[in-house]
Amino acid sequence: MFDLSGLTALVTGASGGIGGSIAKGLHASGATVVLSGTRASALEALASELGDRVHVMAANLSDRAEADALVAKVESTTGQLDILVNNAGITRDGLFIRMKDDDWDQVIEVNLTSGFRLSRAAVKGMMKRRFGRIIGITSVVGVTGNPGQANYAAAKAGMIGMTKALALEVASRGITANCVAPGFIETPMTDALNEKQREAAIGQVPMGRFGAPGDIAAACVYLASREAGYVSGHTLHVNGGIAMI
Amino acid sequence: MSDIADRVKKIVIEHLGVDADKVTIEASFIEDLGADSLDTVELVMAFEEEFGVEIPDDAAETILTVGDAVRFLEKATSA
Numbered sequence: 109m110f111d112l113s114g115l116t117a118l119v120t121g122a123s124g125g126i127g128g129s130i131a132k133g134l135h136a137s138g139a140t141v142v143l144s145g146t147r148a149s150a151l152e153a154l155a156s157e158l159g160d161r162v163h164v165m166a167a168n169l170s171d172r173a174e175a176d177a178l179v180a181k182v183e184s185t186t187g188q189l190d191i192l193v194n195n196a197g198i199t200r201d202g203l204f205i206r207m208k209d210d211d212w213d214q215v216i217e218v219n220l221t222s223g224f225r226l227s228r229a230a231v232k233g234m235m236k237r238r239f240g241r242i243i244g245i246t247s248v249v250g251v252t253g254n255p256g257q258a259n260y261a262a263a264k265a266g267m268i269g270m271t272k273a274l275a276l277e278v279a280s281r282g283i284t285a286n287c288v289a290p291g292f293i294e295t296p297m298t299d300a301l302n303e304k305q306r307e308a309a310i311g312q313v314p315m316g317r318f319g320a321p322g323d324i325a326a327a328c329v330y331l332a333s334r335e336a337g338y339v340s341g342h343t344l345h346v347n348g349g350i351a352m353i
Numbered sequence: 354m355s356d357i358a359d360r361v362k363k364i365v366i367e368h369l370g371v372d373a374d375k376v377t378i379e380a381s382f383i384e385d386l387g388a389d390s391l392d393t394v395e396l397v398m399a400f401e402e403e404f405g406v407e408i409p410d411d412a413a414e415t416i417l418t419v420g421d422a423v424r425f426l427e428k429a430t431s432a
Contacts, residue, residue, distance in 0.1 A: 235395060277391060 110333035113138030116186045117332065118179070120169060120226065121196035123150035125295030126245065126321045130193055133325030134332060135161060139191060142182050144169075169196050169222035170214065179229035188237065191332045192230045194223035194267070195245040199297065201256045212259045219263035224270060227285070231278055240283035241332045244271050245324070248291045248347045264289075268343055275341035284340040288327045291347025293319045314349035357404075357430065358423045364399045365419060368392065378420040396422070404430055 117134045121127035123145030131154065135141045140161040143151045148166040155162045165181055167174045182189045197219045200211035227242050234240025249257055250264025268287050275285040292298055292309050298318060301309060310316060327344050330336055345353060362376045369386050382388040382396065397413045400406075400422060406429040408416070416422050 232398065235391075236398075280389075280391070 110137050110329050110335060112191070112329070112332060115190040115332070116140045116142065116182070116188050117191035117193060118142045118144060118182050118189055118226075118230070119193045119195055120144045120167075120178075120222070121245075122154065123147040124195070124197075125297070126290065126293060126324050127193075127195040128154050129321030129325040130195060130245075130328045132158065133322065133329045134191065134193075137329050137333075139332070140186055142186065142189075144178060145196070169226075170218050172225065175222045175225045176229065179226055179233075183233055189230050189233055190237070190239060191241040191243070192226060193243045193245065193328060193332075194226060196222060197245065197260075197263075199257070199260050201260070203256055204258045207258060215259035216263050216266070219260065220266045220270070223267055227270075227274060231274070231283060234283045235278065235281045238282040240278070240281075241336075242271070242274065242283065242285040243328055243331050244268075244285075244287040245328075246271075246287040246289045246343060248289050248345065248351050250289065251343075251345075251353050252351050271343075272341045279340055282337070284331070284337065286331045286336075286339060286341065287343040288324055288331065289343050289345045289347065290324050291319060291345070291350045293321055293324060295321060312350055313347075317348065319346060319348055355423070355427065357426050358419075360403060361400065361419060361422050361426065364403060365396065365422075368396055368399060376419055378423065379418060381418045383417070400426060406430060 117139045119127055119131045122131045122143035131141050131143055135158050142163045142165055143154055144165050144167050145151050146168050151164045151166060155164045163185055167178045169175045200215050202211055223244055244267045246267045247264040249261045250268055253261050271285045271287050323346050327346050365376050366373050369388055371386050380386055382393055397408050401408055404426050416425055
């Protein structure tokens with residue numbers, strides 16, 4: 109439906125359920141895709157599944173030097189970076205009153221700060237080419253909050269605010285910045301729920317089921333497309349109706 | 354006018370889309386040539402690329418006119 113051929117995309121967290129699906133979606137629409145993540149074997153497996161127009165660049169985004177080097181590496185390998193999907197994320201859940209500084213810091217670093225650093229690096233080349241798409245994978249909990257996830261909710265809400273500020277600054281250069289906010293999606297992250305938690309979660313969703321990673325990928329393909337060039341600063345909620353915001 | 358000044362002028366004309374005769378040595382990027390703050394950042398990036406130098410943020414803040422850029426780059430490239 110949307111043609112991304114001739115464009116290069118970097119997807120962080122591509123070794124995860126949602127990130128892998130986003131990479132597949134962009135690739136199926138014609139983009140050259142750079143897969144980044146911490147688990148090299150999972151990235152290699154995905155790369156061989158996709159075939160051509162794929163590069164693997166493992167990176168640990170909690171390491172600032174690695175995060176800073178990643179965009180330069182993409183640009184020197186592929187010649188350009190048109191679509192950045194800041195998807196890498198971790199959880200370190202715990203009740204607020206018991207949350208450790210480390211759990212707070214790590215989640216903010218990987219889920220928010222790495223996205224800032226990658227976007228800052230990516231936007232330079234995008235400004236020169238007068239085209240770019242920055243997509244942040246946030247979460248419904250960044251807007252609604254969630255008990256046990258103060259750190260995660262803060263990082264995800266931070267990403268929404270950061271994206272809006274960036275969107276304003278670069279709008280005149282043909283660059284859009286948007287977020288996609290998944291609700292409950294079938295991934296290893298939600299597999300960690302026990303049966304009771306799972307039932308309770310599904311009970312909250314008007315559609316009566318978890319979403320699929322492909323639902324998030326489809327939203328990303330749209331926001332990455334040339335056709336979405338007039339959409340910026342937006343958060344597209346893909347959550348089965350769990351929160352209508 | 355020096356070679357550096359010519360190259361600076363060329364970048365400014367191309368980037369801001371202004372008439373060559375407006376790009377005098379005294380011209381201020383923002384006040385005379387209609388640049389916004391993002392334009393000035395892009396100009397600095399373009400100068401860095403053209404001249405192969407790094408312009409730190411505190412120096413970039415002092416580059417307000419075409420002449421400022423020329424003087425900075427003359428110094429930076431002769432060092």
